Amino acid sequence: MKQTGDLNLVKKINKSIVLQHIRSTSPVSRARLAELTGLTKATVSSLVAELIESRLVDEIGAGESSGGRKPVMLLFNGTAGYAVGVDLGINYIWAALTDLNGNTVEQYRLKHNNTSVESVIADLIACIREVAGRAPDSAYGIVGIGIGIPGFSDERGNVLFAPNLGWENVPLQQLIEQEFAIPVVIDNEANAGAVGEKQFGAGQEAAHLVYVSIGMGIGTGIIIKDELFRGSSGFSGEMGHISIQYDGKPCRCGNAGCWELYASENALLEQARAVMPGGDVSVETLIRLAEEGDLAAIECFERLGRYLGIGIVNIINSFNPELIVIGGRLAEAERWLRGAVHEVVERRSLPYPRAQLQVQFSALGAGATVLGACSFAIGKFFASTKVSVE
Amino acid sequence: MKQTGDLNLVKKINKSIVLQHIRSTSPVSRARLAELTGLTKATVSSLVAELIESRLVDEIGAGESSGGRKPVMLLFNGTAGYAVGVDLGINYIWAALTDLNGNTVEQYRLKHNNTSVESVIADLIACIREVAGRAPDSAYGIVGIGIGIPGFSDERGNVLFAPNLGWENVPLQQLIEQEFAIPVVIDNEANAGAVGEKQFGAGQEAAHLVYVSIGMGIGTGIIIKDELFRGSSGFSGEMGHISIQYDGKPCRCGNAGCWELYASENALLEQARAVMPGGDVSVETLIRLAEEGDLAAIECFERLGRYLGIGIVNIINSFNPELIVIGGRLAEAERWLRGAVHEVVERRSLPYPRAQLQVQFSALGAGATVLGACSFAIGKFFASTKVSVE
DNA sequence: CAACTTTGTAAATTGATTAAACAAACTTAG
DNA sequence: CTAAGTTTGTTTAATCAATTTACAAAGTTG
Missing domain, CATH: 1.10.10.10 (Winged helix-like DNA-binding domain superfamily/Winged helix DNA-binding domain)
Structure with a gap:
C-alpha cells in the first residue's frame, strides 16, 4: 500500500x-x-x-x-533545536553538536584503542552525553543523533560488518536509542561525508555528486538527484574495490587490483617505505617533508594522485556526476595531488561527461563526516511528522 | 519554481x-x-x-x-493505443509496434549501409511509417515514438555524438516529430535496453538494475529506484570505458585498458582471429563452431566471459544492484559465457552486495532495445496530462 | 497631498477525499 | 425456500487546503 x-x-x-x-x-x-x-x-x-x-x-x-x-x-530559526553527529573512527571518536543550520556549536574528541564493542559503545555514549549536555536551551532540544561508521549497516541501523573494528552484527541504532530515547541514524562514513559535502560543503549546488573518502582504504558516497544512493541493499559505493588492474595485486576482499591498493593512505605509506627506507613514515611526516621540498615525498604524492585519477575517471565515465569531492585525511595533501589528478582526468576521461564536471578537494576536510552525520539527524527530524504536519 | x-x-x-x-x-x-x-x-x-x-x-x-x-x-485496455519503438543500429533499423501493454503486434526490419544523416533519416521515417500504418484502429492511435540510438543524446532529443554512425549534433527528435506530429523520445540504445528489461523482461521485480549491452563495444543502462538514471548531463552508463587495466591497451577514448577492449564483440573477434588464423571469423560462425564442440571457439567465449565477469564485479561493488542483465547479440552465447561469468563474480565480488544479487542473460535478446523504446513512448503518454488528468 | 505600489489578511468558492449510510446482489444455514 | 449475513459499489454530507477576489494597511513618488 x-x-x-x-x-x-x-x-x-x-x-x-x-x-x-x-x-x-x-x-x-x-x-x-x-x-x-x-x-x-x-x-x-x-x-x-x-x-x-x-x-x-x-x-x-x-x-x-x-x-x-x-x-x-x-x-x-536554526537554534530551534540541535543535532549530535559522530564520526566513529578506528582509533578515535569525534562528536559534534550543531544547530539546525549545521553550524557547529560544540565538539568533543576521544582517542580509543580498544575496539571491542563494549568499550567503543561506552566511549560513544560518553562522547554523545558530553556534547549533548552542553546544548543551549531550545524549543526542540536534541532532535537526533547521527553516526558515521567505518563499515556497512542496514536500514534498521545494525552494523553488519566493520572490518577495521572487528565488528559484526551490532545493533548500534537500538543500543544508542535505548540510552538517549531520541532518533538515531547510522550510516557509512563515506555516505555521511557525501551528505556533509552536499549540505554544507562544496556540493550544495550539485544534484549528482560522488564523495571519495581516502583513508586506510577508499570509500565512496554517492548522491543522486539530491539524495544519498544506498544501492538495493545498502552496500553501494564500495568503489575502493573496483579493479583497476584485473591481474593486479590480490586484495583481501577476493578481488585483484582494487583501486584502494593503489590510491589509499596505506598505498601511499607502502610506497614511501619502499623509496625512503628506514625513515619514520606517516602521513604527517610525508606532508611535512613535501612542504620542505623533499622530492621523494612529493613524487610519492604525485604517484598517488595519478592512481587517484585513474579511479576517478572510472567514476566519471560510469556515473557522469556534476561534482567529485575528494575527502578524508589525504585531502590535506591537495597541493601535491591536485596536478596529477587533474592531468589524468583531462587525458583519460570521456569528453562529454567531463564537460560540466568539477573535481574538488574537500573544504570541510575530516569534518565532512561529522557534519553529514548531523545532517542525517536533522533530515530525519524534518521528515518526521513532528514538524512537517503537526 | x-x-x-x-x-x-x-x-x-x-x-x-x-x-x-x-x-x-x-x-x-x-x-x-x-x-x-x-x-x-x-x-x-x-x-x-x-x-x-x-x-x-x-x-x-x-x-x-x-x-x-x-x-x-x-x-x-492495452489496445486503447499503440506505440512505435525503433532500434537504430549501425547497419540495420528495427521498428516494432506494440500496444500499451508492450505486446508486439507488428515488426519491420531494414538493412542499411549508408550512414549519412539524410539516408538514415529517410530509412527511419520509412520504417516508422510502415509499422505505424499497420496499427489497428484504437482510441488514441499512435501515442508516441521511441528511438534507441548508438550514441549520446541530450534531453531535447538531439543526437550529440554517435561515433559508429559518424553523426554529430543531429536534432533527431525534432526531425521525426515534424514528420509525424506525435511525441518522440530519443535515448541511448543501452538505456532503452535497460528499460525494456525492466518493463517487459527479467527486471520487472528489480528496483535497481544494470543492463550490460555487449555489441561492438559495451554500453550500460542503469535503473535506480525504478527509474532510468541519466547522470547529470545524460552521459551516465559509459561503463564500457571503465579501465580494468590502468596500463592496458590504449583506447580511442583517451583512456587505457577500457573494459570493452577485453569483453566486447570486437574483443572476441580479435582473439578468435589470433588463435584461429585464416578462418572466416564472425559471431555467427563462432557460435556454430562452439555448438559443434570446437574447443578453440569455446575457449574464446570462456575467456570473454572471464573479462565480462571482471567488469561486472566492478558494477556490483559500486552500484549494489539487485540484478544485472547481460544483453546484446552476445547474450545468445550464454551457454559458454555463463560459467565463466558466474565463477569470476563468485570469486571476486564483495560478499555483501553479492548476497541478494542475480546475474542473468537477457530473455528478450536483441528485442530489449526495441521494447524499451516503445516503453519510452508509452511512459511519455501516461505522464502527459492527456490521460493523467484530462 | 493625491495617485500608485506592495504587503499581508479575510471571506467566499472550489473540488477531491473521507465517512457513514444504504441499496443491490449474492451465499449459506437450517 | 426463506431468513440472515456478506460483499460490492453508489450516494450524500462533511471536511479541509488551496484558490479567487476583495480589501485594509503601509509604503513611495511626483
Whole structure:
C-alpha cells in the first residue's frame, strides 16, 4: 500500500517547500515566498503562521520597501533545536553538536584503542552525553543523533560488518536509542561525508555528486538527484574495490587490483617505505617533508594522485556526476595531488561527461563526516511528522 | 519554481496509483482496488469512472463471489493505443509496434549501409511509417515514438555524438516529430535496453538494475529506484570505458585498458582471429563452431566471459544492484559465457552486495532495445496530462 | 497631498477525499 | 425456500487546503 494523495499530503508538500525556501533564501518576505513557490499569498501566510507557531521560523521586522508597504522579513530559526553527529573512527571518536543550520556549536574528541564493542559503545555514549549536555536551551532540544561508521549497516541501523573494528552484527541504532530515547541514524562514513559535502560543503549546488573518502582504504558516497544512493541493499559505493588492474595485486576482499591498493593512505605509506627506507613514515611526516621540498615525498604524492585519477575517471565515465569531492585525511595533501589528478582526468576521461564536471578537494576536510552525520539527524527530524504536519 | 501541491496533484497521484494497480493486477474489482491502494471505495469508484471514460479501462463483467455480491471486474485496455519503438543500429533499423501493454503486434526490419544523416533519416521515417500504418484502429492511435540510438543524446532529443554512425549534433527528435506530429523520445540504445528489461523482461521485480549491452563495444543502462538514471548531463552508463587495466591497451577514448577492449564483440573477434588464423571469423560462425564442440571457439567465449565477469564485479561493488542483465547479440552465447561469468563474480565480488544479487542473460535478446523504446513512448503518454488528468 | 505600489489578511468558492449510510446482489444455514 | 449475513459499489454530507477576489494597511513618488 503506497502513499496515496490527500489534503494532508498537499499541506505537507507545500509546508516543506515553504520551509525549504525560507531556509535557503532567508531573510525573505511572505510575498516573495509566494512568487518563489507559485503558491498564493494567502496560502503562504497560513503556512508561515504554522511554522512560526512551531518555532521554526521567526519574524525579524521590516525589510526594504520596493515602492510600497514594507515587507515583514522571515528567518529560519536554526537554534530551534540541535543535532549530535559522530564520526566513529578506528582509533578515535569525534562528536559534534550543531544547530539546525549545521553550524557547529560544540565538539568533543576521544582517542580509543580498544575496539571491542563494549568499550567503543561506552566511549560513544560518553562522547554523545558530553556534547549533548552542553546544548543551549531550545524549543526542540536534541532532535537526533547521527553516526558515521567505518563499515556497512542496514536500514534498521545494525552494523553488519566493520572490518577495521572487528565488528559484526551490532545493533548500534537500538543500543544508542535505548540510552538517549531520541532518533538515531547510522550510516557509512563515506555516505555521511557525501551528505556533509552536499549540505554544507562544496556540493550544495550539485544534484549528482560522488564523495571519495581516502583513508586506510577508499570509500565512496554517492548522491543522486539530491539524495544519498544506498544501492538495493545498502552496500553501494564500495568503489575502493573496483579493479583497476584485473591481474593486479590480490586484495583481501577476493578481488585483484582494487583501486584502494593503489590510491589509499596505506598505498601511499607502502610506497614511501619502499623509496625512503628506514625513515619514520606517516602521513604527517610525508606532508611535512613535501612542504620542505623533499622530492621523494612529493613524487610519492604525485604517484598517488595519478592512481587517484585513474579511479576517478572510472567514476566519471560510469556515473557522469556534476561534482567529485575528494575527502578524508589525504585531502590535506591537495597541493601535491591536485596536478596529477587533474592531468589524468583531462587525458583519460570521456569528453562529454567531463564537460560540466568539477573535481574538488574537500573544504570541510575530516569534518565532512561529522557534519553529514548531523545532517542525517536533522533530515530525519524534518521528515518526521513532528514538524512537517503537526 | 517547484511542483506545489493542490487538489489537481492529489487526483493525479491517486488516479495514477489506481491505474497502475489495474495494469499490474487486472482483472480486479473496485473493492479490491480500495483495499490495495488504501483509498476509499467511493474515491476508487470515481477515479475508475474517469478511467473508463478515457477508454483506458474496461469492465469485463462479473467475477467470482466470495460470499456476497459479485464484483465487477476491471481490465486495463492495452489496445486503447499503440506505440512505435525503433532500434537504430549501425547497419540495420528495427521498428516494432506494440500496444500499451508492450505486446508486439507488428515488426519491420531494414538493412542499411549508408550512414549519412539524410539516408538514415529517410530509412527511419520509412520504417516508422510502415509499422505505424499497420496499427489497428484504437482510441488514441499512435501515442508516441521511441528511438534507441548508438550514441549520446541530450534531453531535447538531439543526437550529440554517435561515433559508429559518424553523426554529430543531429536534432533527431525534432526531425521525426515534424514528420509525424506525435511525441518522440530519443535515448541511448543501452538505456532503452535497460528499460525494456525492466518493463517487459527479467527486471520487472528489480528496483535497481544494470543492463550490460555487449555489441561492438559495451554500453550500460542503469535503473535506480525504478527509474532510468541519466547522470547529470545524460552521459551516465559509459561503463564500457571503465579501465580494468590502468596500463592496458590504449583506447580511442583517451583512456587505457577500457573494459570493452577485453569483453566486447570486437574483443572476441580479435582473439578468435589470433588463435584461429585464416578462418572466416564472425559471431555467427563462432557460435556454430562452439555448438559443434570446437574447443578453440569455446575457449574464446570462456575467456570473454572471464573479462565480462571482471567488469561486472566492478558494477556490483559500486552500484549494489539487485540484478544485472547481460544483453546484446552476445547474450545468445550464454551457454559458454555463463560459467565463466558466474565463477569470476563468485570469486571476486564483495560478499555483501553479492548476497541478494542475480546475474542473468537477457530473455528478450536483441528485442530489449526495441521494447524499451516503445516503453519510452508509452511512459511519455501516461505522464502527459492527456490521460493523467484530462 | 493625491495617485500608485506592495504587503499581508479575510471571506467566499472550489473540488477531491473521507465517512457513514444504504441499496443491490449474492451465499449459506437450517 | 426463506431468513440472515456478506460483499460490492453508489450516494450524500462533511471536511479541509488551496484558490479567487476583495480589501485594509503601509509604503513611495511626483
